[in-house]
Amino acid sequence: xxxxxxxxxxxxxxxxxxxxxxxxxxxxxxxxxxxxxxxxxxxxxxxxxxxxxxxxxxxxxxxxxxxxxxxxxxxxxxxxxxxxxxxxxxxxxxxxxxxxxxxxxxxxxxxxxxxxxxxxxxxxxxxxxxxxxxxxxxxxxxxxxxxxxxxxxxxxxxxxxxxxxxxxxxxxx
Amino acid sequence: xxxxxxxxxxxxxxxxxxxxxxxxxxxxxxxxxxxxxxxxxxxxxxxxxxxxxxxxxxxxxxxxxxxxxxxxxxxxxxxxxxxxxxxxxxxxxxxxxxxxxxxxxxxxxxxxxxxxxxxxxxxxxxxxxxxxxxxxxxxxxxxxxxxxxxxxxxxxxxxxxxxxxxxxxxxxxxxxxxxxxxxxxxxxxxxxxxxxxxxxxxxxxxxxxxxxxxxxxxxxxxxxxxxxxxxxxxxxxxxxxxxxxxxxxxxxxxxxxxxxxxxxxxxxxxxxxxxxxxxxxxxxxxxxxxxxxxxxxxxxxxxxxxxxxxxxxxxxxxxxxxxxxxxxxxxxxxxxxxxxxxxxxxxxxxxxxxxxxxxxxxxxxxxxxxxxxxxxxxxxxxxxxxxxxxxxxxxxxxxxxxxxxxxxxxxxxxxxxxxxxxxxxxxxxxxx
Numbered sequence: 165x166x167x168x169x170x171x172x173x174x175x176x177x178x179x180x181x182x183x184x185x186x187x188x189x190x191x192x193x194x195x196x197x198x199x200x201x202x203x204x205x206x207x208x209x210x211x212x213x214x215x216x217x218x219x220x221x222x223x224x225x226x227x228x229x230x231x232x233x234x235x236x237x238x239x240x241x242x243x244x245x246x247x248x249x250x251x252x253x254x255x256x257x258x259x260x261x262x263x264x265x266x267x268x269x270x271x272x273x274x275x276x277x278x279x280x281x282x283x284x285x286x287x288x289x290x291x292x293x294x295x296x297x298x299x300x301x302x303x304x305x306x307x308x309x310x311x312x313x314x315x316x317x318x319x320x321x322x323x324x325x326x327x328x329x330x331x332x333x334x335x336x337x
Numbered sequence: 338x339x340x341x342x343x344x345x346x347x348x349x350x351x352x353x354x355x356x357x358x359x360x361x362x363x364x365x366x367x368x369x370x371x372x373x374x375x376x377x378x379x380x381x382x383x384x385x386x387x388x389x390x391x392x393x394x395x396x397x398x399x400x401x402x403x404x405x406x407x408x409x410x411x412x413x414x415x416x417x418x419x420x421x422x423x424x425x426x427x428x429x430x431x432x433x434x435x436x437x438x439x440x441x442x443x444x445x446x447x448x449x450x451x452x453x454x455x456x457x458x459x460x461x462x463x464x465x466x467x468x469x470x471x472x473x474x475x476x477x478x479x480x481x482x483x484x485x486x487x488x489x490x491x492x493x494x495x496x497x498x499x500x501x502x503x504x505x506x507x508x509x510x511x512x513x514x515x516x517x518x519x520x521x522x523x524x525x526x527x528x529x530x531x532x533x534x535x536x537x538x539x540x541x542x543x544x545x546x547x548x549x550x551x552x553x554x555x556x557x558x559x560x561x562x563x564x565x566x567x568x569x570x571x572x573x574x575x576x577x578x579x580x581x582x583x584x585x586x587x588x589x590x591x592x593x594x595x596x597x598x599x600x601x602x603x604x605x606x607x608x609x610x611x612x613x614x615x616x617x618x619x620x621x622x623x624x625x626x627x628x629x630x631x632x633x634x635x636x637x638x639x640x641x642x643x644x645x646x647x648x649x650x651x652x653x654x655x656x657x658x659x660x661x662x663x664x665x666x667x668x669x670x671x672x673x674x675x676x677x678x679x680x681x682x683x684x685x686x687x688x689x690x691x692x693x694x695x696x697x698x699x700x701x702x703x704x705x706x707x708x709x710x711x712x713x714x715x716x717x718x719x720x721x722x723x724x725x726x727x728x729x730x731x732x733x734x735x736x737x738x739x740x741x742x743x744x745x746x747x748x749x750x751x752x753x754x755x756x757x758x759x760x761x762x763x764x765x766x767x768x769x
Contacts, residue, residue, distance in 0.1 A: 210379060215376055225381075
């Protein structure tokens with residue numbers, strides 16, 4: 165048996181004292197049969213329980229039955245609006261700065277409202293890059309971006325463009 | 338022998354029967370495999386594929402699988418042996434298809450003066466046929482594994498060779514006890530013998546007369562079908578897929594089919610030797626033919642009962658479906674209500690008409706055959722389900738454990754079984 169001699173010396177064990185201790189099985193266990201039957205009983209119980217009460221199974225029938233996500237779940241983003249329906253966003257660039265995945269792209273323009281400096285004309289989130297960390301929500305000084313849509317499992321698409329959330333989509337969620 | 342039984346058309350029909358029955362079991366077996374494993378693991382299993390909204394609980398997935406396997410690219414790697422690589426799957430399916438012909442589906446049918454056997458091959462050597470032909474199965478696996486020119490394939494093939502040769506010994510020896518008790522190798526005669534009663538109330542089934550032999554045969558049959566816990570030739574965690582690593586599309590499907598046909602055949606043999614074959618418990622062929630009307634009534638009653646149980650369940654299910662789905666699937670529940678309701682109505686009508694009905698001359702034979710084949714299929718399904726049940730329960734054996742079990746435990750036990758049976762027959766005779 166190849167055991168490091170230094171290790172044996174440190175543990176104060178002589179090499180001839182080493183022996184292999186096998187797991188103990190009782191006579192009944194070594195017959196297999198009883199243990200096999202016990203195992204079969206477990207699977208049969210699961211089979212019958214699930215057969216009788218299929219609704220109790222943990223599987224959810226996804227596209228038809230949408231899972232209700234818990235409160236505070238960071239789902240797809242949305243942009244909030246003011247009372248007059250215009251975006252709360254002032255294009256301050258805090259969120260793209262905070263974004264570790266570099267997925268938020270904002271183009272700013274001058275605001276018609278004299279009390280507000282800038283508004284976004286383009287606000288896009290590339291979900292292919294987004295890691296759903298929520299830093300953009302934390303960074304926003306105006307509570308303009310939130311991730312409280314509760315939608316996360318319907319992000320599939322067939323084109324890359326499907327994964328870019330434009331301002332339209334963000335405002336209408 | 339009589340003439341009609343040897344008529345070419347009858348022989349062809351019998352062979353076709355022995356050939357088609359295991360194939361007919363295939364989609365059912367695959368469905369059971371997927372659905373039972375799912376339920377055992379708290380999953381729902383396949384439930385999406387549908388034809389016109391009919392999902393049949395996932396059976397349609399089997400059809401989709403077949404279409405997929407048929408339409409996939411047939412990849413033949415460049416390094417394989419061109420002939421043997423192609424030969425492997427064909428030998429597998431060919432050998433598997435040869436096996437079931439020996440299993441009797443019902444007792445011989447009496448047509449006038451003629452007796453027509455309901456087994457593909459009526460051989461006096463009976464039980465030796467599946468043992469002899471089944472042993473050829475190992476060729477296909479070794480051929481496939483070696484011709485793949487792949488380390489995993491070769492390892493799988495070698496493992497299969499060692500395993501199947503080892504367990505063939507135990508398989509052959511384990512049935513000798515039953516053969517000694519029934520005094521014949523002919524399977525139909527063995528089944529007929531099992532119709533007699535022990536102590537006046539217990540059917541003389543093999544499992545009663547030979548409990549140890551039954552257990553040994555079952556274990557050896559598991560090993561012969563290469564399924565868990567004896568799946569060494571294709572164990573995924575060690576040698577990818579073993580002997581069929583390099584196979585794809587239809588060639589893989591052939592191995593897959595051969596495995597399931599083997600399960601059906603093994604179940605058929607277990608049933609024939611140890612579970613009374615086509616025997617309806619306590620009712621032998623003569624009794625079934627004499628009591629054709631009551632037997633028919635029981636069958637129709639079963640139809641009515643099935644309707645009574647299933648129709649309300651289908652109605653409840655239909656309501657759920659209509660809540661959840663907007664496409665064609667929402668109507669599936671109603672289809673089942675109509676189908677099962679119709680079946681129950683037919684059964685009830687039959688029950689009502691039966692007392693006044695004068696049965697034609699051939700009816701008793703047909704009713705008895707129907708009852709027997711139903712019993713046979715029910716038993717085969719039960720044993721086949723056990724195969725699946727065991728697969729999804731037990732971990733598989735290590736190689737040395739497998740060899741120890743085969744040579745040091747099963748084979749000596751089988752020999753002990755033969756010796757004890759021999760002494761028993763010597764001391765007490767065949768009667769008890």
